[in-house]
Amino acid sequence: MSNLAAVILAAGKGTRMKSERAKVLHAIAGQALLFYPLQVARAAGCGQVSFVVGHQGDEVVEALSDQQVDCVWQHEQLGTGHALLCAAEKFSGFSGDLLLLCGDVPLLTTESVQRLLDLHRREEAAVTVLTARLANPHGYGRIVRDGENVRRIVEEKDASPAERAICEINTGTYVFDADFVFSILPGLGKENVQGEYYLTDVVAAAAAAGRKARAVCLLDPNEALGINDRVQLAEASRLMRQRINQRLMLGGVTLVDPETTYVDQQVEIGSDSLLHPGVTLTGKTRIGQHCVIESGVQVDSSNIADHVHLKSGSVLEGALVGENCNIGPMAHLRPGTELLGHNKIGNFVETKKARLGENSQASHLTYIGDAEVGRNVNFGCGTITCNYDGANKHKTIVEDDVFVGSDTQFIAPVRIGRNSLIAAGSTITKDVPADSLALSRTPQKVIEGWRIKHPLQKKK
Template identity: 60%
Template sequence: MIQEQMVCVILAAGQGTRMKSELPKVLHPLCGKPLLWHVMTAAQNCGAEQVVAVIGHGAERIREMFAESDVQFALQAEQLGTGHALLCAEDHLSSFEGDLLLLCGDVPLLRTETLQGLRAAHRRTQAAVTVLTAQRQQPAGYGRIVRGDTGVERIVEERDATEQEKRIDEINTGIYLFRMPCAFDLLRNVSNQNAQGEYYLTDIVAAAKAAGEKVAAHLLGDPHEAMGINDRLQLAEATALMRNRINRQHLQNGVTLIDPETTYIDMGVSIGSDTIVHPGSHLHGATVIGAGCVIEPGVMMRDCLIGERVHLKSGSVLAESRVGNDCAIGPMAHLRPGTVLAGHNKLGNFVETKKAELGERAQASHLTYLGDATIGRNVNIGCGTITCNYDGVN
């Protein structure tokens, strides 16, 4: 393989005990996608031709979640440190020569542009190891970058740092680029003589210096991108940062968000220009909304296809439904999975539908349940009408 190629290893084997959850940490959702999905996507978007995730705790659930992806998995059966975790991926990369990007499965905010900048710096310096670093006013909890006359000398973990080293404000983000195949050779020179008795990936920097290899550092512009998720508080903080990023993109695309701070839009949602979204709206899953719509406060949608010039009134809930152009829904309407509105339809307050198809201009203005029904064009459903597929038993 040629030098310009790149593969990625994602460390995702940690137990995540501070999350206090049965769900593996890297599967916790962030704006509609698992933490690990965000990291995998960043790796693929910056040019990684092969992605290997090292998993341990909850391995089967992680494999199941990403069964349809082209990501490969390596198992770290025993948690012996981050250096040992990378070694667990060696069999997948034994013949590779090029750049190896190392990411963490619980660091989901890294932008593609940041990783591209790291890669450019790595190539420019021709280093064996390039570390992505950041400056933090409160660096407690992070490994510190110790520099000398020739640049980066080593990385020292917080628990092993001296008082002087703890005052260093340049921290290790846990993101690296290595030149292959020397990365695994260097790892074999790392010992576990430290406070935790683990094989620290950070010690590869000192091992590289001892072997006469060049070590470089690339400073991250926005330290928030390197934020790791270890507990629910950090997950909430990361969600707010990602939500702001998503909402800014919609605003730049011509969508009006009356109050972005109280508008919740998942990563996979698409919204057409000139649509107005009011506060308290929750737009989830693979929802697609056309141009010129109005979404009033408190609307909740998941996996819906909404046409153009649709008016969704306050308190309406929609799931796995298709709504044609020029419809009016609500207030307080409930469209359950399988609902299809052809266009120019009206479903008023307290109307519920399930597996119901309404022809063009059909309407039910209030207090109606339409289940397992096919309604023709121009039909008016009166108040209190019920259709269902239920005989009291089945």
């Protein structure tokens, strides 16, 4: 059993967000804020993780339902010390190091937490706090030191002018000796401006008990950025994108303009792929090697194989794209689209729940929905699978080597046999056998001289 556990504070209301949603459920880079400290806790080796929830706690618990974590309630917002005390029962019998993280601090890295843990263990401290040095420390609790020992942490509202001049601030991240902190918490007072139980008072309690209190200062103070309003949310998003884009470029991906390239946390991109400005990749998207993604492309939760070219303005959602495909410009691949490879989906083509075999293509102005398409099929311009009758969806099956002329409508359910030719302008309502020609057109009628007898009259 691990001798390291974590508590993540996620009970705050977040009034300044001016939102109906709990603050920790707001997202940056495609993930809710609360998932970032959870990832750090797990990467640090925490065997047990508990979230303290409060405001809109049911929604927070639901978001964490598949994460194998404990959730405890803080029904009254009585401060950070009270929040940790609410979790005490979950750690009955636990003896080891307790890592405390904030659910609204998404930029903290595993490397910084590991430095915190290393010092805490090396010094055998009762409490070790993660700090940062800021040119403008306004709003933060200040670290009052005596050399290496931290004497106390004073909140700004309770600080003297001299203490407010201190630039080293409390980030809200700690490691505690679990036995010590849970023995101290019930005795904390709330004699302060806020009238709350401050977790920071544990530091002074350690000093009073003759125990060590230590601090580790962040190398990058941006990691301490907490989210309290939409401005800070946007700033954290910008910094996270920088971090993601740097990782991609160091991994062999070319970003023409990283400042205008938006890639979510869970996206994977293979080496030697090229992203033009204005690309947005979201969800659990995977891009293969040697791909080219042009400006304005949006890809969500899709799997793109190697050597794929996504042209400007194309949108892909829940699609599987095989190797050596060319998509767009301005194509729309909707959920359930599967391209098996060497396909062309051209400008203003839309697909949905459509599976296309190798070398099949639709070059322009076509809709293919609820369809099973074989190999080497060509859809002419303006082809439509009419899959919806107002109540139910129906399937179109097109076998290998079929050529579909322009302006064809397939009235599903219908099956087109292999090696068939569908004449342009046809409306196909019945199955077509293999090796057949199918056409459906009304006879063309020509009345010679009609325009002479019926000239156009311009309205005055």
